[in-house]
Amino acid sequence: MVSVKKIKLIELQEFVNSSDYHQLINKPISLARVISYLNNPNANDDDVVLYMAFVELELIGYKTIFADTFFYNNCKTKFGWLSGTWTHKNYRRKGVSTLLLNEVLSDWDENLMYTNYAEESKAVYDKTDKFTLLKSNEGYRYYIRFCFKELLPPKSDYFSKNIKILKFVDVTLNLLGDFRFKLLNTKKNSDYAICKLEDWNDKIINFIEPFKKKELFQRDKILYDWIAKYPWVKTDVETEILSQQYYFSNFSTKFCSNWYKIYEIKSQKIIGIALITINNKHLKTPYIYATSDSLPFFKNLIIKLCIKHKISYLTVYNADLNKLILEQSYFKILSKKFTQNYFYSKKLAKQLPSIGVFEIQNGDGDIVFT
Missing domain, CATH: 3.40.630.30 (Gcn5-related N-acetyltransferase (GNAT))
Incomplete structure (x- = not known):
């Protein structure tokens, strides 16, 4: 039986200081990311930023999200970047990543974007039929x-x-x-x-x-x-x-x-x-x-x-x-x-149909941090 554990931003520091985190063989988030997330000007304490899937005490998958905003018609809209998806090799193609993604879609009300992805991750996103292309930078x-x-x-x-x-x-x-x-x-x-x-x-x-x-x-x-x-x-x-x-x-x-x-x-x-x-x-x-x-x-x-x-x-x-x-x-x-x-949710595409005409720099998303 797979169980899902969620960590809000306000809980993140306590989690990485805990014995639960230190005992994990595979870490779901690095300490550098933790510090960055905690200082994110766009984030709120109640943002869920880490999703983990367990079989008993074994971590078998995780997703990390960080908050951002974009501007459209002089209005600022908050959303989350899908950034960091991992599934244990023994549990791939068994629905673990999809399970976590569905939790993310629910918590973030489908206000999501992603870029800089692995093809395996994109396959999971495509399967949900929740995302569409926002822009391609050549x-x-x-x-x-x-x-x-x-x-x-x-x-x-x-x-x-x-x-x-x-x-x-x-x-x-x-x-x-x-x-x-x-x-x-x-x-x-x-x-x-x-x-x-x-x-x-x-x-x-x-x-x-x-x-x-x-x-x-x-x-x-x-x-x-x-x-x-x-x-x-x-x-x-x-x-x-x-x-x-x-x-x-x-x-x-x-x-x-x-x-x-x-x-x-x-x-x-x-x-x-x-x-x-x-x-x-x-x-x-x-x-x-x-x-x-x-x-x-x-x-x-x-x-x-x-x-x-x-x-x-x-x-x-x-x-x-x-x-x-x-x-x-x-x-x-x-x-x-x-x-x-760059991909964004179809919900955002429906609400804001012309945001794709705006320019996106190739540091936008998680790429600039690495």
Whole structure:
């Protein structure tokens, strides 16, 4: 007999401090996520954020939800992101995930969205016939350095058994291939400067305001501060040890997330800001607010960061920035089109039929936290 246990936000800290949590072999939520959830500006104490399925005392499945809001016709609507679904391998295809999803649909009154999903999770969502496509963002993934050691083992046991050989191949090819970076042309423009954004002052807020009006989620200083302060990925030894008991990404050997601004030196006029995240050997651009004049500078900044941090692959969804990167010689080994899909409940689709016309940045959802 499967039983379901629900944890509200106000109960979350007590739960992870309890012996019940510490005795679980598979942890249903990481400590980094707990801290992030507790500080979520959009959340309420009564939000159910964790759903767990048990057979007696054994955890066999879980789902986590975090609160967010979107704007439509100047009205703010609260909803939940489906973020983090796991079922024990011995109980898959036995209705466990569907059971938990039905509880989520009921508690959140079907006000739900999801993105960044595993295909197995999407199959469960599709089966309910409760969701439909909200928007597709088209982008590119660029492979900058050889990384067979990371890419191939998940595809085959043969590669898993030969990681040392793959590592040797990567090192050898990258020693030769990295010489091409010396041919890159990333000249500075003495009229403009790039620096890390340390403070969201009035200039920054006023700069992004016209961009926000076109967006569905319309993030502000409070939300961006929350995202920056409470990522779901840590680099400490304790997290590395605990990560063996948690299915989702929460440890990295290198993780940094910084906002950068580009401005005219003489007038101090801001022409672009962007959030750039590095997780191990992957660089992402979750949020970009940029004029066309600023994009060549962001392209050069991304190239320099990729070389400095020995990035293996880069993901970008800004169409105009992708045009510049695709034209850049000697930088990438391979480019591949990528699509990021956003789904929302049919209930939201029926109530708010035209929200799909608004822009969605590829950091929206849970992607920005990792």
